[in-house]
Amino acid sequence: MSNNHYDVIIIGAGFAGVTVAREVCQQGFRSLILEGRDRIGGRTWVAHRLGHDLELGGAWVHWFQPHVWSEISRYGLKVTASPKPEKAYWITDGKQYEGTLDEWYEKMEEGMKQLLKDARKHFPYPYDPLREFKGLKKIDHMSVGEKLKELELHKETFDLVYSLWALHFNSTLEEAGLTQAYRLAALVGHNWKLIQETASVYKLSDGTKALIKSILNDAKGANLRLSTIVSKVERTSTGYKVGTIEGNEFTSTSVVAALPLNALNNIEFKPKLSVKKRLAASEKQASMGFKFWARVRGITTPFILLAPADQKINYAQVEELNDEGGLIVGFGCDSTKLNMENQAEVTKELRKFIPDIEVLDCTGHDWIADPFSLGTWAMLKKKQLTEYLLELQKEEAGLFIAGSDYANGWAGFIDGAIESGITTGKNVAKYLQKNQNTNR
Structure with a gap:
């Protein structure tokens, strides 16, 4: 068998993809991970900006999330909490209010x-x-x-x-x-109230990169190729042929597309994915917003702020206080409404709540425009749960789909990605074992 042939090719090195790799490698199978970006992590990404290591994507974890918490325990990682808000600001019926949490x-x-x-x-x-x-x-x-x-x-x-x-x-x-x-x-x-806590309070002390690197390090023997964009997946008489935009080809017995729902149709599948899978990917899931960070001056107290969805900034909270001021992380519901790197724009929106705040610098990543995600965290639209979930989880002749978007539990969270990776990894191993027995 050629050195370019693998038991499984995994497209995508986010939490789901690397978890699949770990599971199948620990069963003795040979895997190749092809990642279009120049880094692992998918929709989690720790980048050094504004003088800090910032989580530009998914960040928060919680012990109510069993899969991610099991991994945190497995690798001996620590968590820390965001500052507890002492003030809350909100807008209702066009008026601004403030009070306690x-x-x-x-x-x-x-x-x-x-x-x-x-x-x-x-x-x-x-x-x-x-x-x-x-x-x-x-x-x-x-x-x-x-x-x-x-x-x-x-x-x-x-x-x-x-x-x-x-x-x-x-x-x-x-x-x-x-x-x-x-x-x-x-x-x-x-x-x-615990929905808010699980989504915005506890984070990994060393960042999400520490966890995903730990999982990948346990995928002994997995071959990882970064900056490798997959363009097509074709079923053959012996398995699959996976092609990249550079013209390289790899073969495998099975394939896992560890991709967000919104990006699933980026790849040409031959034969095509099932009609329902393609429809779900065409409809896309609900998220259409953004996450931003701002280094600010003029704050002394941890706070949260909440505004209607039609405002440019829908939510923000203090992530760090220091002598200069602090760090704020926030979100908006429409990525086209705010330039996350425009100090004047961000300042104007935050001053609706805190008139004296000064934005020294700000940043973010446009996940909606990012071709490898085309969305932020996955939240299903109406009808999609009963119409598509079961089909999206279904194997097609050795082709599997994995990711947080397809989880049974914490869909849209790191926990969901790990859950899907574990489940898919087990299913891939069963498929490969069955295939080996059939070919003996």
Whole structure:
């Protein structure tokens, strides 16, 4: 067999891809990881900017997320917490308010309870999301935005609840699946405040790069090629032929496309992926926003701020305080609305809440325009859970799809990527073992 032939070729070196590599390598199979970027990590990326190592993509983890927490324990990594906010700023009904974090939560309590009251009925087993399929099918046509309007909440409550869910979806809520909100509620034991905690408080002390490097180091024998963009995957009589834009070809018995849903159609598959897989990738998931960082002066207290989804900045929080001022991380629901590296623009938006704040420098990465992601974290639109999830998880003659977007549990989080990588890795190993036995 040629040196260019592998048991499995994995397209993508994000958390899902490297986890698949570890799982199959530990079963004795030969793997090749082809990554289009010049780094590993996918939609996580630690870059040195503004004088700090910044998480430009996914960052936060939590012990409620079993797969990532198991890996953190396995590799002896430590976590640290973002500063606890002492102030909260928010906009409702066009007016700006400020108060304590508890006051901010209290104003949303009743609205969140009403919105999520049926979550337990539809997701009694959070890691078996399609278990109550008939019931889910009846509600999966509804968006979070539509459900909120149906509840006829007080205007202030409506605005706050809408704005916070816009943060979680990184988009407006007209297409944001209600079932996706229910899934998140189920994963935190139906305590809606813990959704916010899992998504914005605890982070790896040495960054996400420490974890993904640890997983990759355990993929003994895996061959990694960076800056290698896959253009086509073709099934052959003996497995698969994978071609790159540079004209190189590699062969394998199986293939794992560890790619975000929005980027799945970037590759030419022969034969084509199933109709439902292609439709899901064409529809794309909900996220359409951005994450930015700003080094600022004129702050002395940790805070959070929340604004409606139509504002350029939807949410921000203090990540570090120092003698000069500190670091702020924030999000917006539309990547086309704000230039994340324009100090004047970012300053103008933050001064809607804090008039004396001065932005010294700011940065970010446009994940929507990034050809390898075409989106931020994955949040499903309405109808997509019941229509596509099972099909996206399904193997096609030795071709597998893996990634956070296809997880049963924490879809859109690092935990979901690792869950999908572990599951897919086991399925690939079974497929290869069966193939070996058939060919004896």
